[in-house]
Amino acid sequence: DTEVTQTPKHLVMGMTNKKSLKxxxxxxxxxxxxxxxxxxxxxxLMFVYSYEKLSINESVPSRFSPECPNSSLLNLHLHAxxxxxxALYLCASSQERTDRDTIYFGEGSWxxxx
Amino acid sequence: xxRVTQPEKxxxxxxxxxxxxxxxxSYSGSPELFWYVQYSRQRxxxxxxxxxxxxxxxxxxxLNKGETSFHLKKPFAQEEDSAMYYCALRAGxxxxxxxxxxxxxxxxx
Numbered sequence: 001d002t003e004v005t006q007t008p009k010h011l012v013m014g015m016t017n018k019k020s021l022k023x024x025x026x027x028x029x030x031x032x033x034x035x036x037x038x039x040x041x042x043x044x045l046m047f048v049y050s051y052e053k054l055s056i057n058e059s060v061p062s063r064f065s066p067e068c069p070n071s072s073l074l075n076l077h078l079h080a081x082x083x084x085x086x087a088l089y090l091c092a093s094s095q096e097r098t099d100r101d102t103i104y105f106g107e108g109s110w111x112x113x114x
Numbered sequence: 115x116x117r118v119t120q121p122e123k124x125x126x127x128x129x130x131x132x133x134x135x136x137x138x139x140s141y142s143g144s145p146e147l148f149w150y151v152q153y154s155r156q157r158x159x160x161x162x163x164x165x166x167x168x169x170x171x172x173x174x175x176x177l178n179k180g181e182t183s184f185h186l187k188k189p190f191a192q193e194e195d196s197a198m199y200y201c202a203l204r205a206g207x208x209x210x211x212x213x214x215x216x217x218x219x220x221x222x223x
Contacts, residue, residue: 031209042200042213043158050209090158094209101204103211105158
């Protein structure tokens with residue numbers, strides 16, 4: 001199994017809603033990532049978790065709140081988002097061994113904020 | 115700080131023609147370079163990494179440290195190669211990737 005699974009595939013939410021994006025991998029990877037990708041733009045790093053601890057937060061607004069309940073799961077809690085937050089949110093994972101590390105991406109969750 | 119530059123936003127070639135997608139990087143240390151491909155409405159997939167020195171789907175890429183380049187090449191393009199291609203760099207012991215802006219390749223029949 002070399003898949004990173006993300007749910008939901010599509011999400012429409014209002015600016016006052018609270019929702020969550022979920023990500024799961026069963027490859028035994030110990031690093032997990034959230035990236036944001038706007039249309040026809042490269043992915044931009046948001047957060048990195050290493051061994052279930054937040055190791056990098058790329059100055060992401062607090063309306064995005066990541067959570068890593070265990071080594072296989074990564075959530076992104078969303079609250080009071082703005083329309084400009086509409087994007088494809090990509091989850092990724094990797095093994096955490098420098099010389100053999102490949103980052104695997106999920107299909108993403110398309111988020112629309114109305 | 116590291117940076118990845120892909121000078122061509124759009125590239126069109128005819129089927130059977132050679133294709134080269136350019137990637138230049140700036141990083142003071144020893145980088146790890148990757149090419150990722152994203153077909154329409156599909157996930158980002160790893161195509162090549164420089165340490166593997168392998169050929170995937172006929173594509174090759176050589177890291178040229180003197181020119182700080184990692185260009186992606188294929189001698190005979192196929193229509194199914196049409197996709198967005200991202201060059202990416204991982205710096206030192208960092209976990210995350212820094213992506214270039216991407217090149218949309220269209221292979222014409």
